Amino acid sequence: MNEEIIIAGFGGQGVLSMGQILCYGGVMQNKEVTWMPSYGPEMRGGTANCTAIISDEKISSPVLNAYDTAIMLNQPSLDKFEETVKPGGMLIYETNGIIRKPERKDIDIYSIGAYDESIKMKNTKIFNMIVIGGFLKARPILDVENVIKGLEKVLPERYHHLIPLNEEAIRKGMEIIKVENKLK
């Protein structure tokens, strides 16, 4: 298993921490991991992004031009990174504010209404955990328990009472993710 993921969205959507949580989950599951914040030309254009690589093998480049999975949290990110998904790869987009849907036919495409769901759950801060849940449903490369253990490492102790809520959000994301295009 070698999963190369790009996560992109507006600053403040929890883009960077999503990558970190997945990587820490990978550490808990004894995988090799590399997390890279956006650097260089990709930083332009008002989006924040990060690369998360989770692998059974030693990881070579932290800098990639093609990804197995793209998790896109806004329209500019979707427009920019849709073409970087490897043929046969996967794209997940968050539906809020999306006016142009992805058009590729050679990749799996999923949508997730994480923002609306987070409002229903009365806490928009768990938005990104819902997206993580959706990802884990579509690509079950990590056990939810390990992601939760990773979260315990990322979150300062004073927020640990929020962990059950985060777990609930992950489970919710696993429920609500929708297939838009499936190759096989």
Place this chain on the structure above:
Amino acid sequence: MKELRLMKGNEALEEAAIRAGVDAYFGYPITPQSEIIEYLMAEDTEKRTGMVVLQAESEVAAINMIYGAAGCGKKALTSSSGPGISLKQEGLSYIAGAELPCVVVNIVRGGPGLGTIQPSQSDYLQSVKGGGHGDYKLIVLAPATVQETVDYVKLAFELAFKYRNPVMILSDGIIGQMMEKVELFEQMPRSTKEYEWATTGKKPGKDHVIVTSLQLKPEEQEEVNLRLQAKYREVEKNEVMYEAYNIDDAEYLFVSFGSCARITQKAMEMAREKGYKVGQIRPQTLYPYPAEIINKLADQVKGVFTVEMNDGQMVEDVRLAVNGKVPVEHYGRFGGMIPSPDEILNAFEQKFIGG
């Protein structure tokens, strides 16, 4: 019991420094490495291990504080980035001349001048060919992963004290900012060892200790130079480190170091998928340089391709190692631009396959 953590390169470096029993850190803020001193201050090292951490008034002052602490036989560390490292060159020359141990971290950014805060490898020549005045060498370690960053902090101090010579860890913002899984070594006690060359107060019945790099007579200065050169030959004999990938059947050789080597490695894998028999050498020590293996492989391959985030600095050492046996080509991006694996592959095909 091994302790696994997900850590940023810069954070991991400082945690390793604390655990390596470093006695003192003196530094000055500069992007992209200010979090090193921030992390140390937040860790309250004086309480944790007794390690002194001081924000100096300048890079110049910081490196001279290092000189003082190193002169007392203490493990002293400083860090900076390009412009600040330039300011430290005077001090480094004195430290090398006085034969004192210390470790200097350079989180390289693009230059010249104030340049950019983005990652670069443009300080290669400054690091391996001197940088300051006079005939001296730094031992230069180039980590490519967060784990290597941790391991090299410990190794750097071992080498610094083994050879009584400054050691540089040459890294960049990619490694500094990326997070990876690291296994941290256990806390080492701070050393209480007193060295006979260190100024810790004159001992009864012994001569006073003098730490100096000054020789008034040319004969004496030459003696110092000869001693330094003998030391560097020892370093070259004993301390070369590199990683080799796919070299057994290689028809082409990639050479790349640090963060860039990992991107190049990806390009090598892609080249293999396309059927090109490419191998790679990743120097882990930039001085001493793994010239011997490159020279040996030059008998086997059709060409050598270096990839660097600069205008072709290490390629000079590769050319010296290859010594004209096969063509050597360079591909570089500058100023904080990072090459992508496919553009490296394209450049290779253009230069060697005929694109």
Place this chain on the structure above:
Amino acid sequence: MAENLIKPENLVYEKSKSMTERELHYCPGCGHGTAHRMLAEAIDDLDIQGETIGIAPVGCSVLAYYYFDVDMLEAAHGRAPAVATGIKRVLPEKYVFTYQGDGDLAAIGTAETIHACNRGENILIVFINNGIYGMTGGQMAPTTLENMKSTTSPRGRDIKTMGNPLKISELVAELPGTYYATRHSVHTPANARKTKRAFKKALEYQKENKGTCLVEVVSNCPSNWKMTPAESNKWMEENMFPFYPLGDIKTPK
């Protein structure tokens, strides 16, 4: 008969313990030798030879490490207070002094001087001010007086174009980290004794971690002032002392 006279109880003068046997290289009549001796005597009196670490500058006293019989480091030009900081921070129980000239301390090393004082580093800064660059052959120093000639102010220091002589001791005395700042000379036995007392005081304050102590010694440079030693001392009294008046600048409250 004569040899019987040399008994410890008859000795009125001997080499201080904290000075080596090495012959000084300083020019005849130069104040450095006496200043060295006063500092060495202060170290002897306090019995701290084995606990003292000194830092030599770049300048005429670059070889001070040969003369003080204590552990010594040679610093880069102007950097002695930073080197002293590094030492004192890792060996806080030792006595640390720098010995610097005017170019070293008040020109190229101004930042290091001011910030060491501002942090209140527990060190002694010995500042020899003779208003000239001695070792490099008589160029203008930051402390060169107005109209005073040097090889780089051959028609005398023109303050309009070359700036004013710098009273750095008064300047650092303003800093809260500076505990004790005083100015002396070593050109007469009485003055030399006062200088020694200042050194001793400063080292005692260091033991109590009071902060930075700076002892300035206004001195001469017969060679580069192009005078005999006696003339240079007279010139110093008539010209240097009015601008750099002797006495305490900052004393503990």
